[in-house]
Amino acid sequence: MNISEPIERLWGGRFKTGPSxxxxxxxxxxxxxxxxxxxxxxxxxxxxxxxxxxxxxxxxxxxxxxxxxxxxxxxxxxxxxxxxxxxxxxxxxxxxxxxxxxxxxxxxxxxGRSRNDQAANDLRLFLRDKARTLTHAVIDLQNALIEQADAHTRSVTAGFTHLQPAQPVVFAHHLLAHAQSIYRDVDRLVDWDRRSARSPLGAAALAGSAICVRPELSAVELGYDAPCENSIDAVASRDHVAEFVFIASMLSVNLSRLSEEVILWTTRQFGWVVLDDGYATGSSIMPQKKNSDIAELTRGKAGRLIGNLGGLLATLKSLPLAYNRDLAEDKIAAFDSIDTLELVLPAMAGMIRTMQVNVAEMRRQAPLGFTLATEVADWLALRGIPFSEAHEITGALVRTCEEQGIELGEVSVATLAQVDARLEASVLEHVTLDAAVAARSGYGGTAPARVEEQITRLRAAIDRQTAWAADYRGPSW
Missing domain, CATH: 1.10.275.10 (Fumarase/aspartase (N-terminal domain))
Incomplete structure (x- = not known):
């Protein structure tokens, strides 16, 4: 074939016929x-x-x-x-x-090169680029959570364990719990990039190149820290792709958990949150419906991203060194995970940023289910009563309240004395929502002052992640 003729494939000289x-x-x-x-x-x-x-x-x-x-x-x-x-x-x-x-x-x-090192390099550059793109999108969601948290550092609500009312917390603290887990997903991208900033160019098919013998120079030109240490590993390994897809799947799991709670909060039974009309849908048959479809779609897509990780790991697990064509599956998993997150993240950020929080309803529900019981047990323990005994006394008080059909905050001094003489009237000063959250004043606790400090620290940490994403020195277009 004359070199000026169109090239249909990059191989074939030793074949008598073309591919079927x-x-x-x-x-x-x-x-x-x-x-x-x-x-x-x-x-x-x-x-x-x-x-x-x-x-x-x-x-x-x-x-x-x-x-x-x-x-x-x-x-x-x-x-x-x-x-x-x-x-x-x-x-x-x-x-x-x-x-x-x-x-x-x-x-x-x-x-001096092969499609093996080309393919490895292309995807590595793409993923390093997308690590920054996703970081910016995640940070937008983070900022939406922080904006809502900043408005609700003193909005008291019920915290849950086992999906049962447990203890009062401020709503900001609950929102920031989601923000913290998502923050770590970006931190994983930063850490991933440190390991992935190695250029596979110069590895050629597997043994290295006899022509391109200065791969450290091309590595710098492409924004890498250095070339890969081993030419076989450079073209054969895809652990950096699997790790990226893991981070994407972990992020999707954290988004799914947030989504599940938004779905609960917007139900008539909870009534904590009302979604903006621009971030909700209706029913084709029931005119009254307002559905949290963004949260549901996000929750559903998490399963897909988990599947991408499982599929890629299954592909990699039995491959001999060096390159095998099976490795083309790495791009299917990576691209689908990235494309999905690039759809989900802006929608989630908009939904969180525009949702309206029903502060009064959250506060009304906060003490229901005896969420202040721990305050009684702690009060007893701080007065020298062994906590095992304080636990029993408080349990008896809760049982008495159930029988009388009242909450702990409604209990009378006479009832306290009836349950146990050590339950003095002063305990009632501690059995309030504001007293309960204020008492959790240790580092990381739900006391409003601690939550405000948490917001300050998280903002500073996110600023560092933003700077990392903006400082990428990859190939210029």
Whole structure:
């Protein structure tokens, strides 16, 4: 084949016939994979610099290639060009375009590299980029939670264990519990990036390249910290992809838990929250309905992201070193997880930011179910009564209140004395919602002052994550 003719595939010289239609259909990349074109071109620019250092390219040829790659990328991003049905993958597509435009110079770009290190590099660059994109989206949700928390540092509600009323807390404290878990998901991305900032370029098929022998230079050009330590590991391992997909699935689980609570809070039975009309849906048959569909869709999609992780781990578990075509499945799992989160996160942020909290109803419900019982037991313990005994006394008091059909805050001094002589009238000063939350004044507790401090610390921590995401020095487009 003349080099000026369109390249249909990057292999085949030792074959007598071309691939069957069935093989071509199976082997062609999923259409979603072609989104890696800008990242493949970024790797090709760095590789071209390596070929210049190896004197495979002249300075004129290098500049021709770099200029044409810039044009090619602009045209691709503008939708002016795209892969053909004969392009097996993004690498074939881009090499075909360059060869058609530059002839033999375009064909020189393949020297010293393999689709193995190209594919590994493309996805790694993509994931490092998306780690920052997702961070910004998560931080928007974090800020929505903090804005709501800031407005409710003194709004008392019931805290739950086993989905049963347990103890009073301020609503801000409950919201911040979700914010803290989501904060750690971003922290996982930061930590993931530290391990993933290694360039696979120069590994070639598996043994390294005899032409591109300065991979540390191309690594710096692409924003990596260094090249991978082992060329086999560089092309064979996908633990960084599995870890990224784990972080995405963990984030989706945390979003699902928040969603489940929003669903509960908006029910008639709870009545804690009313969703903005722009972030709720109705029923096609029941005109009165207002449904928390964003929360339900988010909760449902968590299962999908968990499945992506399980599927990828199952693919990886038995692969021998080095590269195997099975590894193409890494992109299916990563892309779907990222695409899903990029849909979910803005919707969740908008829903949380615009929801209206029914402070009066939360406070009315807060003492129901004897949530102040622990205050009685603590009061007794602080007066030297063993907690096991204080627990029994308080349990007896609760039983008496149940029999009388009253809550703890309604108990009389006479009833206290009837249950146990050590239950003095002064205990009633502590059996109030405000006293209960104020008493939890240790670091991380629900006392309003502690919650306000938590908000300050969390804002500062999120500012550091925002700075990390903004400071990315990856390949420039």
């Amino acid at each position: 239609a069935a093989l071509k259909a199976l082997s062609r990349s999923d259409p979603s994979f072609f989104r890696l074109a800008p990242y493949d071109l970024a790797g090709s620019r760095a590789h071209a610099q390596e070929l210049r250092r190896a004197q495979i390219l002249t300075e004129e040829e290098l500049q021709q290639l770099l200029g044409e790659m810039d044009t090619l990328q602009a045209q691709y991003l503008a939708g002016e060009i795209g892969p053909s049905q004969d392009d097996e993958d993004v690498h074939t597509f881009l090499e075909r375009e360059l060869t058609q435009r530059l002839g033999a110079t375009g064909g020189k770009l393949r020297a």
